[in-house]
Amino acid sequence: MWFVRLLSSSIGKKLIMATSGLLLVLFLMTHAAGNATIFMSSDVFQGYADELHSHPLIVLIFSISLLVLVLCHVAVGLYLFWENRQVSTSRYIITKRVVKNSFASETMPYTGLVVLLFLSVHIFGFTFSPKHVDISVTVKNLLSNFFYSLFYVIAFIALTIHLSHGFWSMLQTFGINHPRYNTLISRLTLGIPLFFLLIFGGVALYFMTGLGANY
Amino acid sequence: MELNARVPAGPLEKKWDNHRFSNKLVNPANRRKYSAIVVGTGLAGASAAATLSEQGYQVKSFCIQDSPRRAHSIAAQGGINAAKNYQNDGDSVFRLFYDTIKGGDFRSREANVYRLAQVSTEIIDQCVAQGVPFAREYGGTLANRSFGGAQVSRTFYARGQTGQQLLLGAYGALSRQIHAGGVEMFTRREMMDVVVVDGRARGITTRNIMTGEIESHVADVVILATGGYGNVYFLSTNAMASNVTAAWRAHKKGAGFANPSFVQIHPTCIPVHGDYQSKLTLMSESLRNDGRVWVPKKQGDKRLPADIPEDERDYYLENKYPSFGNLVPRDVASRNAKEQCDLGKGVGNTQLAVYLDFAEAINRDGEAAIFKKYGNLFQMYEKITDSNPMKEPMMIYPAVHYTMGGLWVDYDLMTNIPGLFAIGECNFSDHGANRLGASALMQGLADGYFVIATSIAHYLGTNKLEKVSEHEQDFIDSRRVVEDRIAKLLKNSAGGPAGKFTVDEIHKELGKLMWDNCGMARNKEDLEKALKELPAIKQKFWDYVYIPGDTKEINQSLERAGRLADFLEFAEIMIRDALTRGESCGCHLREESQTEDNEAKRDDENYSHVSVWEYAGQQEEPKLHIEPLSFENVTPSQRSYK
Amino acid sequence: MSSINLTLKIWRQQNSDALGQLETYTLDAIHTDMSFLEMLDVLNEKLTKEGQDPVAFDHDCREGICGMCGAIIDGVAHGPEKEVTLCQLHMRHFKDGDTIVIEPFRSRAYPVKRDLLIDRSALDRIIQSGGYVSVNTGGTVDGNSIPIPSQQSELAMDAAACIGCGACVASCPNGAAMLFTSAKVSQLALLPQGQVERKQRALAMVEQMDKEGFGNCTNAKECEAVCPKGISIRNIARLNKEYLFAAMTEG
Numbered sequence A: 001m002w003f004v005r006l007l008s009s010s011i012g013k014k015l016i017m018a019t020s021g022l023l024l025v026l027f028l029m030t031h032a033a034g035n036a037t038i039f040m041s042s043d044v045f046q047g048y049a050d051e052l053h054s055h056p057l058i059v060l061i062f063s064i065s066l067l068v069l070v071l072c073h074v075a076v077g078l079y080l081f082w083e084n085r086q087v088s089t090s091r092y093i094i095t096k097r098v099v100k101n102s103f104a105s106e107t108m109p110y111t112g113l114v115v116l117l118f119l120s121v122h123i124f125g126f127t128f129s130p131k132h133v134d135i136s137v138t139v140k141n142l143l144s145n146f147f148y149s150l151f152y153v154i155a156f157i158a159l160t161i162h163l164s165h166g167f168w169s170m171l172q173t174f175g176i177n178h179p180r181y182n183t184l185i186s187r188l189t190l191g192i193p194l195f196f197l198l199i200f201g202g203v204a205l206y207f208m209t210g211l212g213a214n215y
Numbered sequence B: 001m002e003l004n005a006r007v008p009a010g011p012l013e014k015k016w017d018n019h020r021f022s023n024k025l026v027n028p029a030n031r032r033k034y035s036a037i038v039v040g041t042g043l044a045g046a047s048a049a050a051t052l053s054e055q056g057y058q059v060k061s062f063c064i065q066d067s068p069r070r071a072h073s074i075a076a077q078g079g080i081n082a083a084k085n086y087q088n089d090g091d092s093v094f095r096l097f098y099d100t101i102k103g104g105d106f107r108s109r110e111a112n113v114y115r116l117a118q119v120s121t122e123i124i125d126q127c128v129a130q131g132v133p134f135a136r137e138y139g140g141t142l143a144n145r146s147f148g149g150a151q152v153s154r155t156f157y158a159r160g161q162t163g164q165q166l167l168l169g170a171y172g173a174l175s176r177q178i179h180a181g182g183v184e185m186f187t188r189r190e191m192m193d194v195v196v197v198d199g200r201a202r203g204i205t206t207r208n209i210m211t212g213e214i215e216s217h218v219a220d221v222v223i224l225a226t227g228g229y230g231n232v233y234f235l236s237t238n239a240m241a242s243n244v245t246a247a248w249r250a251h252k253k254g255a256g257f258a259n260p261s262f263v264q265i266h267p268t269c270i271p272v273h274g275d276y277q278s279k280l281t282l283m284s285e286s287l288r289n290d291g292r293v294w295v296p297k298k299q300g301d302k303r304l305p306a307d308i309p310e311d312e313r314d315y316y317l318e319n320k321y322p323s324f325g326n327l328v329p330r331d332v333a334s335r336n337a338k339e340q341c342d343l344g345k346g347v348g349n350t351q352l353a354v355y356l357d358f359a360e361a362i363n364r365d366g367e368a369a370i371f372k373k374y375g376n377l378f379q380m381y382e383k384i385t386d387s388n389p390m391k392e393p394m395m396i397y398p399a400v401h402y403t404m405g406g407l408w409v410d411y412d413l414m415t416n417i418p419g420l421f422a423i424g425e426c427n428f429s430d431h432g433a434n435r436l437g438a439s440a441l442m443q444g445l446a447d448g449y450f451v452i453a454t455s456i457a458h459y460l461g462t463n464k465l466e467k468v469s470e471h472e473q474d475f476i477d478s479r480r481v482v483e484d485r486i487a488k489l490l491k492n493s494a495g496g497p498a499g500k501f502t503v504d505e506i507h508k509e510l511g512k513l514m515w516d517n518c519g520m521a522r523n524k525e526d527l528e529k530a531l532k533e534l535p536a537i538k539q540k541f542w543d544y545v546y547i548p549g550d551t552k553e554i555n556q557s558l559e560r561a562g563r564l565a566d567f568l569e570f571a572e573i574m575i576r577d578a579l580t581r582g583e584s585c586g587c588h589l590r591e592e593s594q595t596e597d598n599e600a601k602r603d604d605e606n607y608s609h610v611s612v613w614e615y616a617g618q619q620e621e622p623k624l625h626i627e628p629l630s631f632e633n634v635t636p637s638q639r640s641y642k
Numbered sequence C: 001m002s003s004i005n006l007t008l009k010i011w012r013q014q015n016s017d018a019l020g021q022l023e024t025y026t027l028d029a030i031h032t033d034m035s036f037l038e039m040l041d042v043l044n045e046k047l048t049k050e051g052q053d054p055v056a057f058d059h060d061c062r063e064g065i066c067g068m069c070g071a072i073i074d075g076v077a078h079g080p081e082k083e084v085t086l087c088q089l090h091m092r093h094f095k096d097g098d099t100i101v102i103e104p105f106r107s108r109a110y111p112v113k114r115d116l117l118i119d120r121s122a123l124d125r126i127i128q129s130g131g132y133v134s135v136n137t138g139g140t141v142d143g144n145s146i147p148i149p150s151q152q153s154e155l156a157m158d159a160a161a162c163i164g165c166g167a168c169v170a171s172c173p174n175g176a177a178m179l180f181t182s183a184k185v186s187q188l189a190l191l192p193q194g195q196v197e198r199k200q201r202a203l204a205m206v207e208q209m210d211k212e213g214f215g216n217c218t219n220a221k222e223c224e225a226v227c228p229k230g231i232s233i234r235n236i237a238r239l240n241k242e243y244l245f246a247a248m249t250e251g
């Protein structure tokens, strides 16, 4: 079958990573937009959350697709990591990277795993939080815990690093690389992760630092 | 030795057509019953192997390197000629033919050269079809430049990497045939012998460089495309593995060796800078279009070039040859550089260099214009020498570059051993006593793509070949001879290296002998001296060469030793050839044969012929045969560049 | 001209089955105008004279075009200079007293045969699987009947400049051969002559590349950084696109 052949090839696996990565990035954008309402007031945020949950079907479909996406991304990512390790470990007595700023690309699986750990904590804390407590209250309760928030911030930094290679890499995988647009692409590769860091990290810091004490 | 060139009848323009028509063919269904061995995967070999396989023959292809794509043809920079007349500047098949014959100083066969010019146009079409990225004009048509002093723009090029791109095209065609199963590829094999059965070439003996295995390969025809022998001088622009071994072994089996002393020495190479030097690097000839060649007027002037005022500089080419100036042909430029250095006016540490100065051109056209033209060459020069030609003059010196001599072949490119063919630089056929720039690539591809298949069909169509196998006595004998020789090479190694010489030490000694006595300018006295000194070097080699390691493994010293052993034998006919050719012609300057103002003087009365050497045995003097040349379509003229 | 003294640590290995290790050698009075390979020649002459085995290494043109030479110098393929092959690396880029570690190019698809000499035939097999235009000799149209914009032809030439040295694979943290493969696929995808087999070629060459045991690209860019011919990873993007398109519409 053509898609089995596609997806089992080396480039095909990359395409799975890039596609799932792109969809995750798009999801993060909507999620960030929703979360930004936190900064307005607890009522607005609560309103957004209530509105969202008044369409259970949509939420269900979204959740399942996200789960599948994350599973694909994680499974293929780890598989590639494992495959590549077999080639790369202890190849040379001296190994030197020539490319500057290769930290992000070298640590993709690790930053990815931090994000994964975060996702489990996050989903456990919020999605499966007691239904009778308002979500805005849960947010405040959990995030006011200094260490809980610190963990959040660290995870968002990891995500930023992940995407500071991942975003460019995804476009490269889709074949988008043209001298005319490469400056734009490198700006986006920096800007989009920083935007996520600002919004998501901002929420955590907001509560962590006590600014949101009266929320 | 019978030398029948088998030039087809008819007027010059019709010979190739007539020949193709009168030649026998092999019907397509029968071709797969025939097999061909092609040794070498340069332009000539790769194109031949691919073409023969496309036509249905079973082909076995061999090369020394780890991949067919690495043959020495890859290094050619400048371009490839073709009589396309795309520039509408008066070019034609006849003009390319005439330029080539004249460039070769009327020492090549008219019919062969004419055919070369004829098929040149097809080569370009073929290469374009393969996806060779030739330079283009803005309108999308093919671009040309003028090259090597030609008065028309007929040279096609792909940046400074024409040889690479053409070879990758041929390598692609070869790869396609390997994939299709028509060609069996043997990389890292060195051909050590031709096997002749009942007077016909029927196979080769090779050494597997990775394992040391001595192998036999059987076929109906054997085609040698093994390149030139410039490395006899140790230092040359040739790749390190370029050798005479294949041609020499064929010679020892009876193939005539033609004009071995015809060696082209290229004027613009980066000078030697130390005795550790392993090879010389060519800088494209195009540099002479804008660079001015000069040396200080005073001998041994050690000042920096910038400190030497205008009136103390000798622009010797411009002074001596006012009409051609810095653009005199390669041999003239080379000889004059040597002359200046011999007079003690050479520059640089070794005093074996002359300046090639771009200051005036930069003044005239501006830095940007000059850099645009030559930037990549300047960078290459700077990488090697750490000096920037935009700031200070380049230093150049002549270096051995191309060998016009090679195995004697008839019009069909067959040697005088039936069934043994030679194509590309390893035959002698098209360039006479001197090769025009951008014509070697043309010849290699003409031979491989367009000539050899016709010859093979005719040979197979007219001869009935018995089946042979590698268990035949001739194959067994050949393997034994090769093995014995390797054993003999290694015999000194017992007892360690003390008091012995490495392969390179002896090679350098041979190189110096040849360069000093059989190099750019030759005379009887030196040549005779060289002939006398050669046996001692040979003796020293066989008695005292130290080769570490064994034969049944990768042994690069052993490989080099084998090649050197053949160069040592081969050098003798080179010197003898230079000695017996008492005239000056093309690249061959005999100091005895010069005009009053020290220009080369050709002697058509006595030397309008190809000198062909026959191997007569280990202790015997080689025999000289002659193929007379006749010129029916052009009148030999004396060259003059004054 | 000056000269320097060096300590070399070179990977020595008898054959593919043997275990290898680094051996240490010292070399004195190395001219800084020497090329790296000439420096190895000097070492080999010395070893030979001392009755030791010289170091086996591949090389041929020594002009940076045949693609035969190459080794890992202090962890970097073809050494510290940008856009040069090992044969064009000169000793003036090293300092007196330097210790230089020299290892063979490695990848799963490159067995070491002896010392620094490896088997790169996997790259040839990738080309054999489709890296050409399938035309027979003869019967082609006139060269000028296929007009190609000079810019397009230059782009194709940029990709065609690959010398097949395999440094990209050796330096890739994953041992991927994407830069090499993409250079050929790009060259032909950019030219009109390559259109007929465009899809088939991308599919076949990637399949062969995977079969040879090369790793997966993670866009680490190391290949581009060491490539002696400056082949750009833009070619890899092009290959990805070519492959995706071909896989979705062909076969």
Ligand SMILES: Cc1cc2nc3c(=O)[nH]c(=O)nc-3n(C[C@H](O)[C@H](O)[C@H](O)COP(=O)(O)OP(=O)(O)OC[C@H]3O[C@@H](n4cnc5c(N)ncnc54)[C@H](O)[C@@H]3O)c2cc1C
Pocket (backbone or CB within 6 Å): B039, B040, B041, B042, B043, B044, B045, B062, B063, B064, B065, B070, B071, B072, B073, B074, B075, B076, B077, B078, B079, B080, B162, B163, B189, B190, B191, B192, B225, B226, B227, B228, B237, B238, B239, B242, B243, B245, B246, B282, B401, B402, B423, B424, B425, B426, B437, B438, B439, B440, B441, B442, B444
């Ligand atoms: C630096 C340089 C620049 C040049 N530039 C130009 C130019 O701009 N234009 C031009 O027209 N010409 C140029 N030339 C000349 C031209 O490149 C060569 O003449 C031509 O490429 C020779 O091609 P070939 O196929 O005959 O042999 P080669 O390309 O030399 O190939 C020889 C083949 O034979 C194999 N071989 C040799 N011996 C053996 C053996 N014993 N056993 C097995 N295999 C063997 C080798 O492995 C190799 O595959 C240049 C030459 C040099 C050195």
Ligand code: HEM
Pocket (backbone or CB within 6 Å): A014, A015, A017, A018, A019, A020, A021, A022, A024, A025, A028, A073, A074, A077, A078, A080, A081, A108, A109, A111, A112, A113, A115, A116, A162, A163, A165, A166, A167, A169, A170, A171, A173, C217, C218, C219
């Ligand atoms: C919301 C979370 C995530 C986002 C937005 C995201 C996004 C991306 C993107 C865009 C890429 C680049 C794809 C490409 O190179 O084509 C990528 C690569 C990668 N991701 Fe994620 N990712 C996320 C979570 C994870 C997680 C949880 C893991 C767990 C292991 C992970 C592991 C990886 C790995 C290993 C790669 C590199 C794959 C390669 O280059 O071959 N990611 N990610």
Ligand code: SF4
Pocket (backbone or CB within 6 Å): C161, C162, C163, C164, C165, C166, C167, C168, C169, C179, C180, C183, C223, C226, C227, C228, C229, C230, C231
């Ligand atoms: S892409 Fe560059 S590094 Fe890779 S094989 Fe080609 S020239 Fe060498």
Ligand code: FES
Pocket (backbone or CB within 6 Å): C058, C059, C060, C061, C062, C063, C064, C065, C066, C067, C068, C069, C070, C085, C086, C087, C088
């Ligand atoms: S020896 Fe040819 S590229 Fe280095």
